[in-house]
Every structure is written in C-alpha cells, then in structure tokens.
Amino acid sequence: MKRVRERAQARELGRGRVRVRHEPVLGVLGVLLAFGVCEAVSRAGIVRRSYLPPASEVLARAVELAGDRAFLDGLGATLRAWALGLGLACAIAIPLGLLLGSVPVVDAAVRAIVEFLRPMPSVALIPLVSLLLGSGTETKVVLITYASVWPILFNTVYGLGETDPLAKDTLRAFGFGRLSVLLHVELPGTAPFIAAGIRISAAIALILAVATEILAGFGEGLGIFIAQAGTATDGTRDVLAGVVWAGTLGLVIDGVLVRCERRAFPWTPEHRPRERQARPASAPVRGERSAADVSDHEVHP
Numbered sequence: 001m002k003r004v005r006e007r008a009q010a011r012e013l014g015r016g017r018v019r020v021r022h023e024p025v026l027g028v029l030g031v032l033l034a035f036g037v038c039e040a041v042s043r044a045g046i047v048r049r050s051y052l053p054p055a056s057e058v059l060a061r062a063v064e065l066a067g068d069r070a071f072l073d074g075l076g077a078t079l080r081a082w083a084l085g086l087g088l089a090c091a092i093a094i095p096l097g098l099l100l101g102s103v104p105v106v107d108a109a110v111r112a113i114v115e116f117l118r119p120m121p122s123v124a125l126i127p128l129v130s131l132l133l134g135s136g137t138e139t140k141v142v143l144i145t146y147a148s149v150w151p152i153l154f155n156t157v158y159g160l161g162e163t164d165p166l167a168k169d170t171l172r173a174f175g176f177g178r179l180s181v182l183l184h185v186e187l188p189g190t191a192p193f194i195a196a197g198i199r200i201s202a203a204i205a206l207i208l209a210v211a212t213e214i215l216a217g218f219g220e221g222l223g224i225f226i227a228q229a230g231t232a233t234d235g236t237r238d239v240l241a242g243v244v245w246a247g248t249l250g251l252v253i254d255g256v257l258v259r260c261e262r263r264a265f266p267w268t269p270e271h272r273p274r275e276r277q278a279r280p281a282s283a284p285v286r287g288e289r290s291a292a293d294v295s296d297h298e299v300h301p
Helices: 002-043 055-065 069-102 104-117 122-133 137-161 165-173 178-216 222-231 236-264 273-278 291-297
Strands: none
Touching (some): 002 055, 055 236, 069 178, 069 222, 122 137, 137 178, 165 178, 178 222, 178 236, 222 236
C-alpha cells in the first residue's frame, strides 16, 4: 500500500509540474485568441470600426505611443501618483493593522468607524477632494491612499489572527515581552498576508489613479490621455490604445509583486503548487490557510 501511495503521489507531482510548465503557454494562447476574435469582428464589419477598430491597429497605436514624449510624461505622472498613494497606504495600514490586531480594546473602539468608512466608494469622493485640493497630484494621492488602505489593513489584522499561538506562548513562557513576541513571531507570520494585501491594493491604486484623471478631465496622466481621446473625432483607437497601456501596467505590476512574494515567502501554500498537487486529497493539512484565501474571501476593499 505504501508503494501504491508513493506512485500516486509521484503521478500527481508530475501532473502538477506539467500544469506549471504549461500555464504561460496557455496564457499566451488566451491573449492570441482574444486578439483574433476582436480583429475578426472588426474586419468582418459586425461592429463598426468607429466603435471597435481592428485589434492590430490598436496595438500598432499603442506601440507608437511608446515613442511619444508627451504621452510618456503623462504616464510617468500616473505612476508617480500610484507609487506615492500606495506607499502612504502601506505606511498607514500596516502599523494600524498591527495595533488593531494586537490590542482588542482598540479594535473594538474603532471597528464601527472602520466599517463605516470601508464601504464608501473612493470614486464618489473625487468631486469633494477635487474641490478641496484641486485637480493636481495631491488629489490623486489622497484618493489612491484612501482606496488602498483597506486590503492592507484587513490582511494585516487577519494575518495576526492566523499566527501560531503555540509559538507565541512559547516565547512568553521564556520571558519574552509583548513587543518581542510581535517582532519575532507575529510580524514574520503576518508578512505573507501583508504582501497579498499590497498586491491587491496595487491594482486598486492604479484603477484610482487612472479613474481620477479621467473624471478630472485636465492636467497630465494616462487617464487624461484617454479622456481627451474620447472627446476627439475618431478617437476610439487612441482610447483603446490607452486602455492597452493601463492593462499592461497592471499586468507588469502584478507579475513583479507575485515574483517578489514567491522569493520572500516560498513556504506559503499558494507558492507551493507542486507540493499541493502531490499531496493526496485524503490527507489535507489541518489549519493550513493562505494569505490569498483571506484576500479573496474576507477582504472587501
């Protein structure tokens, strides 16, 4: 029976490796399929070209924009606001999350305020913040920070709740204080959850940066380019080219953050796909919970 189980595990491990190896290929095939469908729909006249230009023309325009100095300056402005807003969100959410997760009295005192502010859509605050701060970088940074705080904050709180109680009790038994337990056990155990929250917030921050620029209608940035192209005659191609750039930025940012997570936290369940595939379904690991599970099912930014 032992040999049978070992052979089954070896087969599952092999299948897992094949899946991991084929994932990039399948991703490229999906992109090519979507590209071909859009190209065929436009070329066949099913949708008017003024509404949906051929994908090849949109892609060519997106590549052409890479040599446009004015466009690249606007893109840089968007990325600066994104980085500032995300950085401020991390500086606020991580210490606050550690405080709320470590001190139940403080968590109970501010929970009502947090739950009141959290569902408030950031886009709805654009007119108010623009009225107070104008339409410059400050407005984008404030809105990005507000929207990006919540995933990081709640992932930090949930991560503290998932740390190993046995490790904490062991350190306390050896005379370590509250701060030492936080630094040596809770913070390292919470780090993968924080990283997952930052990855979610990075996407939200980019959405808010572009959306704020589009609704503001003037200034500089990728959203400004899209907004101005939308009001121009036959500007659909430029609008879609700007969308391609926004999507590419989001894809690159997410890919970089995922790679950093894998290097920093290789022991987390979501970064051990081969081991998961090799483990028999009848032998689950008790208490194993990933940061991605919390991000997908419990965090509602």
